Amino acid sequence: MKVGLQYLGLGFLVAALQPAFAQSGNLHMPKTVQAGSAFSIESTGSGKAVLYIVGPVQALRRDVQLGEPTSFPPGTIYNAGHYLAILTGPSSTEQSEFDVVPENKPAALSFLARPSRISVSLHNGITGAVYVFDAYQNLITAPMPVSFQLSGTASAPQTRTVNTRDGAAWTQMDSASKEGAAKFVAQASDVSSSRIIQQVPGDPCGLRMTARPAGEKIELQTDPVRDCSGNAVPDGTIVTFTENYNGTQSTVDVPLKRGIAKVEMPAHDGARISAATGVVLGNEVRWGKQ
């Protein structure tokens, strides 16, 4: 009973604070109610009636006494949307429209970050989009700032602050020049959500190979293969060695192992040997006397 009276008091208070009221005959109610907050609906007349509150996202029914306010405690109507209140009394039916609006305080973020894996040094390569929701999973459509931060181990954090439009905000960030995991955080008020973006080396930037005799063969070995930012290209990346001799060509594909590729090929006097990986062509070695 004590709790009921508190709700009743709060209902009057909240209803009294509403800037505008909708009135339709016997119905007197706020035009706008914040999701989850207390409010009350007043009616005139006498006798018993039934009050329906119906919208696409919530529906309820209350037996009411005409002439007395009907209080709705906090948490009764919590889904944002457009509602119709219908009061069916003994002799007539009244109806009035009102809106339930989201709370202003964010409680959850839906954060879409892409990609999860990206090459280093890509301008605007990382994107993040956020939808901001209140505690009742209503999209908060009033503009509010969302801050995005991308921080990694080797570079200074990038920060952007964007205002939401109709509940959505987005940004773009550059990937760092050094490989490694980056933490991508979106924050609205005191609610945040984070994603990990793996930054991996880019394509090989240059390729250099050396050759030395190994019995009747030539031992070919690349220098450590790196991208244009100096990051080691991942092991497993294929380097193709090509030997041209006397009109014939032979090729060998070798995966990088510990950053280098190594292979033995037949030692023919006058052979021309080259190496390539991706779109990068390395130096050419001419073997022997010719």
Next chain:
Amino acid sequence: MTRALFIICSFLLVTSGFAADQSAVRVEPTNLQGPRVLEKQTETAVVRDYLEAWKSFDTALDQNRATLLDADFVGTAKDKLVNTIQQQSKIGIHTRYVDRSHDIRIVFYSPEGLSVQLVDQVEYDMQVFDHDKPLATQRVRARYVSVLTPSEVRWRVRVLQAVPE
């Protein structure tokens, strides 16, 4: 000749019946925030699936059958509509939403292509029935904000929310 005439007449009947059941739809030029270009084909699919979602929403809340939402709704929007259907059934009412017109504008296509947001100035008739007895009818004009996400073969509505104009 007779057969050809019959086919034409049948076609006209079907199309006229279809047209009578349709709401007026206007799609505004997109005013996108975001770097991703919205292809015409995608825009058409989004609008088509959104309007179909309204149809299934109308029917589901009229018949209090939550399963009718499965094809077009997902996530929060579906949960809330299912909840409404349960509440309507419990208190013995059903609601008929007859959408009269839609004025749709796509406002956001998220950079990774996993969500589209649109706003819709929609006009509909809302009829509330206590069992089969009409309780109230109201012409509503409201601004709806909706978020759709792609599923296997179509866009599904994840957020459907009226906001005050």
